[in-house]
Amino acid sequence: MNSSRPTVIVGVGFAGLFTALHLRYQQDLRSIVLIDPQERFIFKPMLYELLTSELSEDAVCPTYKELLQGSNVNFVQDKVVAIDLQEKRxxxxSGSDYIYGYLVLTxxxxxxYLGTEGAQKNAFAFRTQENAIALESQLRKCLQRARQTDDETQRRSLLTFAIVGAGPTGVEMAATLADLLPNWYV
Ligand SMILES: Cc1cc2nc3c(=O)[nH]c(=O)nc-3n(C[C@H](O)[C@H](O)[C@H](O)COP(=O)(O)OP(=O)(O)OC[C@H]3O[C@@H](n4cnc5c(N)ncnc54)[C@H](O)[C@@H]3O)c2cc1C
Structure with missing residues (x-):
């Protein structure tokens, strides 16, 4: 392996993080650099627990600094906007350049939305910490307005939530809301 230049991993979700932790054990690798524009890793399977406040932000979205402490893996908070494969650059x-020996894109x-009309415009995404906070705020707003209205049709509408997509994430979201909303609506 070319050990004089770092191995650079672009994108630090599960794939990037675990690649780095695995490569760390390769003896001939001089340094590993992880690059991601976010400050925090998002443990997506636990985003539901962030929504329900069962777990804290630090548990579900720890900072990369905290995660990589003592690992000899360097983290750069930035976004890659261009790759020159010829120059390995x-x-x-931020305007800075990075020369790499090996490059991993994750x-x-x-x-x-698979062309589902209106979904992007009207639905809440659920992939990031900001998404979870925005969804919680919207749910609480609907429940609050439902409590205040005397109009039964409007109340029903405010208490009806549709989930687009019934894969594992949609099904888990449905189960989470079924548990959560009756407790919030008191
Ligand atoms: C709510 C939810 C629950 C889930 N639950 C499960 C589960 O229980 N089990 C399971 O197996 N899977 C689950 N998944 C799916 C799983 O989270 C994904 O498959 C996984 O996160 C994909 O990891 P990744 O590293 O490929 O990408 P990502 O996690 O998307 O990470 C990509 C990273 O690249 C960074 N990036 C993007 N562009 C650039 C750039 N130009 N420069 C630098 N960095 C960049 C992004 O900021 C991001 O941090 C769930 C997903 C969701 C949304």
């Missing part, structure tokens, strides 16, 4: 949003995916 990355350009970051930038994940973006929210997809």
């Amino acid at each position: 990355l350009k970051l949003a 930038v994940g995916s973006i929210q997809g």
Whole structure:
């Protein structure tokens, strides 16, 4: 392996983080650099517990600094905006450049709606800490307005929540809301 230049991993979700922790044990690897624009890792399978306040922000979304403490893996909070494969050079949003020996791209995916009309415009995404906070706020607002209205039709509408997508995430969200909302609506 070329050990004079760092191995750079772009994107630090599960794939990037575990790649780094695995590569750490390779003897001939001089240094590993992780790059992500976010300050915090998001443990997505536990986002529901953030929504329900069963777990704290620090438990579900620990900072990379905290996670990588004592690991010899360096973290750079920045976004990669261009890659020059010939020169083995990355350009970051901050304006700085990074030369790499080996490059790992683990930038994940973006929210997809599969052409479902109106979904993107009207639905709440559920992938990030900000998404969980926005959803909680919207749910609480609906419950509050439902408590205050005398109009039965409007109350029913405010207390009806639709989930687009019934894969594992949608089903777990449905079960979470079924547990949560009756307790919030008191
Ligand atoms: C609510 C929810 C619950 C889930 N539960 C489960 C579960 O129980 N079990 C399971 O197996 N899976 C689950 N998943 C799916 C799982 O979380 C994903 O498959 C996994 O997070 C994908 O990891 P990743 O590293 O590929 O991408 P991501 O986690 O999306 O990470 C990609 C990273 O790349 C960074 N990035 C993007 N572009 C750039 C750039 N230009 N420069 C630098 N960095 C960049 C992003 O900021 C991000 O941090 C769940 C998903 C959700 C949303």
